[in-house]
Amino acid sequence: MTAEIGLLTLSQEPGGLEPTGSSPRRRPQGRTLTRLAPLVPAIILLAIFLVGPVVWSFYGSFTNAALSGESAKDPQWVGIDNYLKLFQDPVFPLSLWLTFVFVVASAIVGQNFLGLGIALLMNRANRVVSAVVGTAVVSAWVLPEIVAAFVAYAYFSKDGTLNQVLAIAGMTGPNWLYSLPMLSIILANVWRGTAFSMMVYRAALNDVPIEITEAAMIDGADGIRRLAWITIPMIKSSITTNLMLITLQTLSVFTLIWVMTAGGPGNQSTTLPIMAFQEAFKFGDIGYGTAIATVMLLIGAAFSLVYIRALRPGKG
Numbered sequence: 001m002t003a004e005i006g007l008l009t010l011s012q013e014p015g016g017l018e019p020t021g022s023s024p025r026r027r028p029q030g031r032t033l034t035r036l037a038p039l040v041p042a043i044i045l046l047a048i049f050l051v052g053p054v055v056w057s058f059y060g061s062f063t064n065a066a067l068s069g070e071s072a073k074d075p076q077w078v079g080i081d082n083y084l085k086l087f088q089d090p091v092f093p094l095s096l097w098l099t100f101v102f103v104v105a106s107a108i109v110g111q112n113f114l115g116l117g118i119a120l121l122m123n124r125a126n127r128v129v130s131a132v133v134g135t136a137v138v139s140a141w142v143l144p145e146i147v148a149a150f151v152a153y154a155y156f157s158k159d160g161t162l163n164q165v166l167a168i169a170g171m172t173g174p175n176w177l178y179s180l181p182m183l184s185i186i187l188a189n190v191w192r193g194t195a196f197s198m199m200v201y202r203a204a205l206n207d208v209p210i211e212i213t214e215a216a217m218i219d220g221a222d223g224i225r226r227l228a229w230i231t232i233p234m235i236k237s238s239i240t241t242n243l244m245l246i247t248l249q250t251l252s253v254f255t256l257i258w259v260m261t262a263g264g265p266g267n268q269s270t271t272l273p274i275m276a277f278q279e280a281f282k283f284g285d286i287g288y289g290t291a292i293a294t295v296m297l298l299i300g301a302a303f304s305l306v307y308i309r310a311l312r313p314g315k316g
Helices: 002-012 029-060 081-088 091-124 129-144 145-157 161-168 180-205 210-218 221-233 236-251 253-262 272-282 286-311
Strands: none
Touching: 002 253, 029 286, 081 286, 091 129, 091 236, 091 272, 129 180, 129 210, 145 161, 145 180, 180 236, 180 253, 210 221, 221 236, 221 253, 236 286, 253 272
16 A cells, blocks of 8 residues: 555656556647757748748749849739740640650669669679779769769760760761750769669668578579569668659759750750740740749659658558
8 A cells, every 4th residue: 555655646746657557648738849949940941941932933933023124123923924825835845745754764764773773783792893883883973963964965975985985896976965965864864863872772772681581592582583572572662762852853953954955956955944944044034934943843742742652651
């Protein structure tokens, strides 16, 4: 009896134990607010530098803002005129299609599969080979984007490295940036961005229990079956996360394309970021360029929702 009275007394004191069988107490609201207080500066900064510009950009897409003239001094509300103009512009569907091709080919297919393949090979290679390959792949990723863009331009230009190598082999290469501009920028973006996928997958593969793989080997499963039935399902969340990140990054690639082709020849490599830049800063129509940027934002949000839904537990 004395022990029970002592236990009940202790439970009534701050920080004391709960009596056996009692329901847990709710955390005081004041304590929750105190723990959230350190996050307030970060929330304020996000609101100012992230949410604020997005909202202002969305508002600007409904105005006739310009770089010069009366509209630069006093932009007027024009409603959905910019969006109506956008969907009547013959360049927009072409830019939308080229953006889709660029994202799928260079990110979802190129960087993702090549990064996974390199990660699998590095897991099987010895330390020296793994270090050399890793350094070679990562070196392209750590370059500043403008430097990587000029390197890619020098490689694919008419008298560039690729055609010189082909000439040594007795072949004559085309002017890649003029004849095959989309292929050139896709390959350049794969070269530059594969390192990120490789590092994500190397970390994920290191978390796959070796015991499960060895058990599958004992059962007679070959490399392809182990990859399809064991490795891929166990790193599924890493695959989805990587796809989301590289898709959003590739959707906004500008410098690489601008340095290599500037959207040309004609509009054959004009993706949405290039089109938005040209309309806003080359032709001076800020409102119209902002409308294109808003469409890009909505496309990125749609991709994000799909990937986030795939990351939810129980989703295949």
